[in-house]
Amino acid sequence: MSVPKKIAILVVDDQQPMRKTIAYILRQLGIKDIQFAEDGDAAWKHINETRVDLVLLDWNMPRLSGLSLLERIRKSETFAKLPVIMVTAEANTDHVLTAMQAGVTDYVVKPFSPNTLLKKLEDVCAHSPSLIKLSVG
Template sequence: MPAAAAIKALIVDDQMTMRSLVRAGLREMGVLDIREAVDGEDGLRQMLAMPVNLVISDYNMPKLDGLGLLRAIRSLPQFKTTGFIMLTGRADGDLVQRAVQFGANNYLVKPFTVATLRQKIEDVYGVLS
């Protein structure tokens, strides 16, 4: 049972409102070390500069989309075990299948509740204490 406070999270989304909602949900669960990125390129830069153990990334973003970010992260050996949850506005089976194929640990469909966010994270890490 990992402690939520031990999780270092990076939220990658081009919409400030969505980043705020995810951040609020993570804080409510007890995750305190939270960083944000405005697109996939920014997210990758931040991962390289200061790695995290959980990435929650939107799929549809400018510059580098969520799948591109996922592929870039998974191509680097030091990030093979980093938790990655794809955030999407559409429950598109093809997108979910591609995300899993590229190494996503889970996906989250917008809009979501804090309970759903917690469940998706616990599916990756086990029950949070």
């Protein structure tokens, strides 16, 4: 399954060059609805105000970390099933396990290739009922 072109992706990273890089890759995949937040607080506000189908989330950010935002999303009745891919430089096993226990949908380690991100997006889209509906509709 490919990534639905109608998908709305929120890229959450405190580093503007990384947000731009991810956006560039997503645009190459034909995705037009790319939204941005520079920390977990801004992302949480955005998720509550705008349609977001999937979150690409950095771990290390000021104010509210990616892990804290993930935990907040999973505890929320409204957004508990929102697919979240952690995109982070945190590659050690403890971090991956912590993110898995917190309910992350998938995990990408920086630096990554466009192909790696595409594969993760395809995997998540194939297994998330809300994203499967976007492909058909």
